Amino acid sequence: MANVAVLGYGTIGAGAVKVVQTNAKIIEKRAGQAINVKHILDLRDFPGDPNEDKVVHDYSVIENDEDIDVVIECMGGTEPAYTFVKKALLAGRSVATSNKELVASHGAELIQIARDHKVNFLFEASVGGGIPIIRPILTCLSAEDIEEVSGILNGTTNYMLMRMEEAGCSFEEALKEAQEKGYAELHPEADVEGYDACRKIAILTSLAIGQQVDYEDIPTEGITSITADDIKYATIMGRKIKLLGSSKIRGDKVYAMVAPFLVDEKHPLAGVTDVFNAIFVHGNMVDDTMYYGRGAGSLPTASAVIADVIDCVKHFGKNIRIYWKPEKKELSDWGEFSRRFFVRVREDVSNADIQDAFGKVDMITLGGYKEKAFVTESIREDEFKAAAEKIGELINVIRLEG
Amino acid sequence: MANVAVLGYGTIGAGAVKVVQTNAKIIEKRAGQAINVKHILDLRDFPGDPNEDKVVHDYSVIENDEDIDVVIECMGGTEPAYTFVKKALLAGRSVATSNKELVASHGAELIQIARDHKVNFLFEASVGGGIPIIRPILTCLSAEDIEEVSGILNGTTNYMLMRMEEAGCSFEEALKEAQEKGYAELHPEADVEGYDACRKIAILTSLAIGQQVDYEDIPTEGITSITADDIKYATIMGRKIKLLGSSKIRGDKVYAMVAPFLVDEKHPLAGVTDVFNAIFVHGNMVDDTMYYGRGAGSLPTASAVIADVIDCVKHFGKNIRIYWKPEKKELSDWGEFSRRFFVRVREDVSNADIQDAFGKVDMITLGGYKEKAFVTESIREDEFKAAAEKIGELINVIRLEG
Numbered sequence: 103m104a105n106v107a108v109l110g111y112g113t114i115g116a117g118a119v120k121v122v123q124t125n126a127k128i129i130e131k132r133a134g135q136a137i138n139v140k141h142i143l144d145l146r147d148f149p150g151d152p153n154e155d156k157v158v159h160d161y162s163v164i165e166n167d168e169d170i171d172v173v174i175e176c177m178g179g180t181e182p183a184y185t186f187v188k189k190a191l192l193a194g195r196s197v198a199t200s201n202k203e204l205v206a207s208h209g210a211e212l213i214q215i216a217r218d219h220k221v222n223f224l225f226e227a228s229v230g231g232g233i234p235i236i237r238p239i240l241t242c243l244s245a246e247d248i249e250e251v252s253g254i255l256n257g258t259t260n261y262m263l264m265r266m267e268e269a270g271c272s273f274e275e276a277l278k279e280a281q282e283k284g285y286a287e288l289h290p291e292a293d294v295e296g297y298d299a300c301r302k303i304a305i306l307t308s309l310a311i312g313q314q315v316d317y318e319d320i321p322t323e324g325i326t327s328i329t330a331d332d333i334k335y336a337t338i339m340g341r342k343i344k345l346l347g348s349s350k351i352r353g354d355k356v357y358a359m360v361a362p363f364l365v366d367e368k369h370p371l372a373g374v375t376d377v378f379n380a381i382f383v384h385g386n387m388v389d390d391t392m393y394y395g396r397g398a399g400s401l402p403t404a405s406a407v408i409a410d411v412i413d414c415v416k417h418f419g420k421n422i423r424i425y426w427k428p429e430k431k432e433l434s435d436w437g438e439f440s441r442r443f444f445v446r447v448r449e450d451v452s453n454a455d456i457q458d459a460f461g462k463v464d465m466i467t468l469g470g471y472k473e474k475a476f477v478t479e480s481i482r483e484d485e486f487k488a489a490a491e492k493i494g495e496l497i498n499v500i501r502l503e504g
Numbered sequence: 505m506a507n508v509a510v511l512g513y514g515t516i517g518a519g520a521v522k523v524v525q526t527n528a529k530i531i532e533k534r535a536g537q538a539i540n541v542k543h544i545l546d547l548r549d550f551p552g553d554p555n556e557d558k559v560v561h562d563y564s565v566i567e568n569d570e571d572i573d574v575v576i577e578c579m580g581g582t583e584p585a586y587t588f589v590k591k592a593l594l595a596g597r598s599v600a601t602s603n604k605e606l607v608a609s610h611g612a613e614l615i616q617i618a619r620d621h622k623v624n625f626l627f628e629a630s631v632g633g634g635i636p637i638i639r640p641i642l643t644c645l646s647a648e649d650i651e652e653v654s655g656i657l658n659g660t661t662n663y664m665l666m667r668m669e670e671a672g673c674s675f676e677e678a679l680k681e682a683q684e685k686g687y688a689e690l691h692p693e694a695d696v697e698g699y700d701a702c703r704k705i706a707i708l709t710s711l712a713i714g715q716q717v718d719y720e721d722i723p724t725e726g727i728t729s730i731t732a733d734d735i736k737y738a739t740i741m742g743r744k745i746k747l748l749g750s751s752k753i754r755g756d757k758v759y760a761m762v763a764p765f766l767v768d769e770k771h772p773l774a775g776v777t778d779v780f781n782a783i784f785v786h787g788n789m790v791d792d793t794m795y796y797g798r799g800a801g802s803l804p805t806a807s808a809v810i811a812d813v814i815d816c817v818k819h820f821g822k823n824i825r826i827y828w829k830p831e832k833k834e835l836s837d838w839g840e841f842s843r844r845f846f847v848r849v850r851e852d853v854s855n856a857d858i859q860d861a862f863g864k865v866d867m868i869t870l871g872g873y874k875e876k877a878f879v880t881e882s883i884r885e886d887e888f889k890a891a892a893e894k895i896g897e898l899i900n901v902i903r904l905e906g
Contacts, residue, residue, distance in 0.1 A: 121647050121789050131714060132646045132827050226644060232790035234636070234644030241643075242628060242636030244534045245523050245810035312533060370796055373775040378792075387523050387807040388634035390780075391797035394772055395790065405789040408647035416825050423818050425534050 103136045104415045107164040109186055110177035111144040111157065114200045114227070117404030118174050119153055122411075133412040140169060161186055165193065172414045174407055175199040180207055191215045191223060196417075198410035200227035200403050206301040210314045210428035217421045224410035224422075229302045230255065232402025233395035235381045239309050240424055246385030248310040252348035252503070255302040257377035257397045258286045258293040259325050259345045263362075264375045267333045267342070273326060285377060295324035296345060296360040303347025306381065307358050311351060312425040315358060319433050323361040332498055334468055335444065335475055336364055342372045346503065355434040364444050366504035437484030445490070446475040446497035459489040473497055505538045506817045509566040511588055512579035513546040513559065516602045516629070519806030520576050521555055524813075535814040542571060563588055567595065574816045576809055577601040582609050593617045593625060598820075600812035602629035602805050608703040612716045612830035619823045626812035626824075631704045632657065634804025635797035637783045641711050642826055648787030650712040654750035654905070657704040659779035659799045660687045660695040661727050661747045665764075666777045669735045669744070675728060687779060697726035698747060698762040705749025708783065709760050713753060714827040717760060721835050725763040734900055736870055737846070737877055738766055744774045748905065757836040766846050768906035839886035847892070848877040848899035861891040875899055 106122070108115050119139050122129065130136045141164050142156045151157075161182070164170055173190040175197055177183045183204050187197050191212060199205065204212075205228040216223035226236045230253070239248070254260050261283075262276035271279075277294065280286035292298045304317035325345050336343050341364040349358040365372045370392040374380040379397025384390050396402035413422070447456070449472045456463060456476065463476040478486065490496060508524075510517045521541050524531065532538045543566050544558045553559075563584070566572055575592040577599060579585045585606050589599050593614060601607065606614075607630040618625035628638045632655070641650070656662050663685075664678035673681075679696065682688035694700045706719035727747050738745050743766040751760040767774045772794045776782040781799025786792050798804035815824070849858070851874045858865060858878065865878040880888065892898060 117789075125647055125649050125789065128649055129647055132825075134825055233793060234640035234795075237644050238636035238640060241815055242639050242808065242811050244814045245527055245531055245807050247527050247530055370775070373772070385807065387519075387527065387803040389798050389801075389804055391635060391795075393636075393793075393795060395793035399791075401789040402791055405647050405787065406644065409644050412646045413643055417822075420819075420822055423534075423536055 103138050104133065104171045105138050105140040105169045106172045106174055106411060107141040107143065107170045108139060108174045108176065109143045109183070110175070111142050111146070111148065112176065113400045114403050114407065115142065115144070115174070115176035117400035118176060118407050121401060121404045121408045129408065129412060133415040135415060137411060137415065141167065165189060170195060171418070172196045172198065172411050174411060175201055175204070176407065177201065179203055184208055187212060187223070188215065191219055191221060194219050194221055196222040196224070196414035198224050198407050198414060200407050202228045202301045202305065206304045206317045209305065209308065210426045213424050213426050214428065217423070220419060220421050222414045222417055222422050224413060226410050227403045227406035229305050230379050230381055230393070230395070231397040231399060232405050233379060233381065233393050233397060235306070235393045236309065238393060239306065239383065243383060243385055243388065243391070246388055248383060248385050249351050250349065250384040251303070251306045251310050251381065252346050252371065253303065253306065253381035254344055254371055254374050254379050255299040255347045255381070255397065256293050256345060257379055258290070260374065260379070261285050261377045263325065263328070263333070263343055263345065266328070266330055267337070270330050272330055273328060294326055296322045299345060299347040300360045303349060303358060303360060306347070307349040307356060308426055310349065311356060311431060313427040313431045314429060315356065315431050315433065320358045320360060321436060325362050327498060328362050329498070331468070331471070332500060335446070335466060338466060339364065339444070339477070340367045341365060341502070342367060343500065344371060346371070348503070350439065356431060357434050357436055357439050359436060362500055363503040364500050369504035438482055440480045440482050442480050442502040443478045443486050444475065444500045444502060445478065446473055447493060448497065449473050451493055455493050459492040477502065505540050506535065506573045507540050507542040507571045508574045508576055508813060509543040509545065509572045510541060510576045510578065511545045511585070512577070513544050513548070513550065514578065515802045516805050516809065517544065517546070517576070517578035519802035520578060520809050523803060523806045523810045531810065531814060535817040537817060539813060539817065543569065567591060572597060573820070574598045574600065574813050576813060577603055577606070578809065579603065581605055586610055589614060589625070590617065593621055593623060596621050596623055598624040598626070598816035600626045600809050600816060602809050604630045604703045604707065608706045608719050611707065611710065612828045615826050615828050616830065619825070622821060622823050624816045624819055624824050626815060628812050629805045629808035631707050632781050632783055632795070632797070633799040633801060634807050635781060635783065635795050635799060637708070637795045638711065640795060641708065641785065645785060645787055645790065645793070648790055650785060650787050651753050652751065652786040653705070653708045653712050653783065654748050654773065655705065655708065655783035656746055656773055656776050656781050657701040657749045657783070657799065658695050658747060659781055660692070662776065662781070663687050663779045665727065665730070665735070665745055665747065668730070668732055669739070672732050674732055675730060696728055698724040701747060701749040702762045705751060705760060705762060708749070709751040709758060710828055712751065713758060713833060715829040715833045716831060717758065717833050717835065722760045722762060723838060727764050729900060730764050731900070733870070733873070734902060737848070737868060740868060741766065741879070742769045743767060744769060745902065746773060748773070750905070752841065758833060759836050759838055759841050761838060764902055765905040766902050771906035840884055842882045842884045844882050844904040845880045845888050846877065846902045846904060847880065848875055849895060850899065851875050853895055857895050861894040879904065
């Protein structure tokens with residue numbers, strides 16, 4: 103029997119305990135031994151909870167219990183998660199975590215400590231909730247030169263964009279609805295400003311290139327500037343507006359960004375609606391692949407955590423090699439990257455000026471609007487910005503994908 | 505440096521050599537050592553091929569070369585692949601294969617032999633080509649009670665169904681087009697009769713339940729009875745016709761089948777077009793997940809084979825536990841499974857007779873056709889058959905999914 107301790111009895115931690123207990127028989131067969139939740143660390147008490155007798159308030163109880171084989175970290179944030187996880191690894195215990203901040207900030211270091219101590223630090227649940235994506239990148243795609251990782255990495259914003267399209271409602275109305283449904287928090291910045299997606303694409307990019315990418319370096323735009331009108335244009339153009347965390351890898355150059363994109367309807371990410379997440383990975387041999395599922399939620403995320411625990415148990419005494427060098431990768435400047443741009447301008451901007459700046463483009467108009475729009479040819483982002491300055495104030499600009 | 509031998513220098517085998525040689529630097533980093541193709545077994549010579557000096561005609565050369573660490577099997581069929589693979593495992597070599605017949609027929613036995621000899625028998629490429637699906641089921645979803653695995657497992661038929669929808673053409677015209685494009689063989693039975701999908705869903709189901717499922721036990725219908733008219737009805741109903749290999753798991757009962765299904769447009773499999781494949785997996789904790797990519801082709805499939813080789817190299821001396829009991833699982837009778845059915849009948853069949861047999865249903869008609877159609881409520885398959893007999897000959901019947 104393998105004994106585990108769960109750090110944090112919140113949404114994910116409670117889900118982890120439920121998964122272990124509900125699917126105990128199947129998990130025992132697959133792990134080769136039973137998995138037992140021995141301790142749950144939380145500052146709170148949980149009177150009446152079936153696992154209340156497992157709750158401890160002091161990490162030292164877990165630290166000093168030699169029976170504990172695997173530590174499950176579901177606290178979120180970098181501290182005290184980082185301190186506790188590091189202690190566990192140094193003490194020869196494997197760790198499974200769902201904590202994207204911890205992995206984005208300290209992943210490379212913790213992987214190295216795990217290797218040095220012949221244990222494992224696994225983090226499948228840190229990106230995409232229940233969607234298998236970390237392990238597929240590390241194992242199934244290990245023969246690939248990965249050229250792109252782009253994902254719908256935040257379910258809240260994907261739900262809001264769907265509602266703006268379906269109901270023609272504003273950003274504010276969609277946000278209110280998402281809050282009422284419990285998808286968005288009262289302070290929704292982490293979702294709508296793209297910060298959540300930013301940490302996740304930093305982790306995925308680090309794994310794709312095998313080297314540390316700092317999330318602070320990734321230009322990040324949220325969906326706050328997207329309006330119902332943008333979505334009307336998107337529909338006319340046969341496109342969907344999606345908030346993507348996207349990295350394009352061109353040899354040694356890595357371009358990473360979080361922003362709303364106009365995604366072609368034929369792109370596999372275009373059909374991903376509601377709170378679902380999906381990650382698109384393009385490799386030089388395998389071509390396009392995509393991974394789809396629930397990117398958040400108690401049980402889906404916990405399922406990924408427990409799958410990691412099972413892998414830890416199957417690999418006792420053996421480190422599963424993860425290639426993630428700690429030296430920071432300097433990201434390349436998006437200014438030099440070429441793509442098409444969708445541009446909305448006031449109707450009094452002359453077509454001659456637009457043609458002067460961007461060459462010949464077709465105009466798109468919505469009936470009854472005092473504006474017009476167009477899509478540029480593929481153009482470097484810095485050249486786009488310079489050209490855009492020539493025609494003055496723009497109503498909105500959205501990048502095209504696919 | 506790890507030395508590998510490739511058995512079979514056909515489409516996949518040649519792709520495997522190309523992946524190893526093209527992505528050599530990346531593969532070395534991820535595997536922790538370089539991978540070298542030392543021998544290629546094929547009956548033919550390949551004069552002018554850059555690897556012609558590696559070609560051998562006799563398996564004993566590989567068998568007797570103590571340098572060989574991993575054998576890559578891309579011959580297809582059960583013999584001599586089975587004999588060669590078994591010999592390699594017994595001699596303490598790991599094996600990676602793309603051979604669905606071999607895995608469907610002998611997977612459980614070869615996994616056991618590998619375990620007994622502390623080596624690995626891996627087969628990610630045997631289902632879904634380059635799509636990560638075997639390893640996600642075995643690892644990422646190891647905490648799940650898997651309740652459904654359904655996949656578009658054959659690219660040729662998926663392409664044909666897309667063309668029948670797009671161009672309104674017949675099965676025969678779509679087949680001719682697929683043959684001209686090199687997607688379908690001159691003798692296309694393995695694809696269009698569902699035999700290829702049948703072996704793949706047998707493997708996926710065995711892995712999902714951890715026990716041998718014989719492909720011979722799986723009821724298998726192809727797409728030969730699907731007409732352009734069926735697809736017109738599908739469009740009216742907001743559905744897509746897809747050839748699915750599908751297993752529904754209800755406690756101890758396993759229902760497996762290959763057949764064309766009318767898939768709801770909102771189902772994640774509905775949007776999978778062209779030669780792409782995708783596998784949908786539903787677990788009791790993770791809910792819906794899906795895996796998408798190229799299900800065939802030289803380089804995508806070879807990429808999965810080489811990823812397995814890298815995993816073998818990373819696990820030298822250690823068997824990666826795969827739970828697949830060799831005792832055969834008896835499949836349950838689909839007769840007892842309930843679902844909805846789409847039914848086409850001649851226009852002279854009376855609505856009263858239809859209502860008598862199936863209760864009140866809404867009629868669907870296509871302008872100018874001397875027939876009508878309807879969808880039943882959810883009904884057991886054996887009860888459906890009994891009821892259908894009451895109304896005489898049917899033009900076509902297609903099961904609904906989602």
